[in-house]
Amino acid sequence: MATNRVVLQLNQQQTELLDKTVARGEATDRLALIRRALKEYAERHGGAGKGGPRS
């Protein structure tokens, strides 16, 4: 558990958005919100080449 560390670079506006989302009860803290986002996004879009933003 928790052996894979990823370090995000976020500015204060981006952390503000995440923290506001936490404050309204979407996750217990910022890290939990990020992990939830990853799981839900992956569930929706799948892995390699499936869905995701169009480029």
Next chain:
Amino acid sequence: MNGRTIISDFVIEPGTGKAVELKKGQVLRIEQIEGGQCADFNCFNLHDYKEYFHTGRTRHLHGLHPTKGDFLWSAPPRERPMMFILADTVGTNDILYPRCSAFLFEYHYGLGVHTNCHDIQAEAQREYGLTPDDVHDSFNFFMHTGIDGHGRPFIGRQTSKKGDYVELVAMMDVLAVPNVCGADVMATSDFQLKPLRIVVMESTAADLKAIPEWPTFRNQRTPASFRNGKIKADRPLRRDDQYVAEYTNVPLRLESVAVDLDDNEARLLADLTASGQYGATSAEALRYVVFSWWIERFMQGPKHFDDLKA
């Protein structure tokens, strides 16, 4: 710089822009320092600010994604080529989306104070006495956009890389106003704001030779032909010596946020990263995914991805 004489060479930081005077024939380069950054842009006739770059006429004449060989046109009733795109190493420019604004970030995200292109433009051009009402819809260099099958616009991942650039030749004396797009929670610049390099240069004979003939018609009017040519402000743009820039939320400070993933989450992220659609590294991919998820889940109003139909 192709043998050109450099007049000025500077960097605009995230959250900021800069009003730059160019004489007719001079060249403006907007260059990626890191890659992946949208540059919003506007320009004015230096001697009559009521003549300004118009997305509508430019879109009409050159389509949604103007590039090398196209002009930036002024608004009716002037409708003259103000600048010419001499070079474009990417080719993913946008004149479909309007500039982002404070309202949008409050409406879409609930963020009351946020960097946005309208306010950055307003603050940059305030150096020349212009007001927030004088900001016009922008030319969005390097912004990667399209229209989906349902007629809705979408924003794709950036394709610009470090060192990519556009070069514009001034077709008249202009005040050019590039800014680093302030949208860091939209996909516009891949969810990270990065500085841009701005270079002003004298053109060469080869540069000017590359500009095609442009049309001149009687209906490219000037104030001389207006029934009412008077406005409630001076036409010449003069620099305010007292001007001190005050940009919203600047400086933008990056914070390192360490996220520990369990093995299953790490596998999910590895798969998303391997798709190549979200960034070169797992950290870039995770940031892209987090804010894309936020947009899908919580953003109010029309969203800017094309695959969000449940």
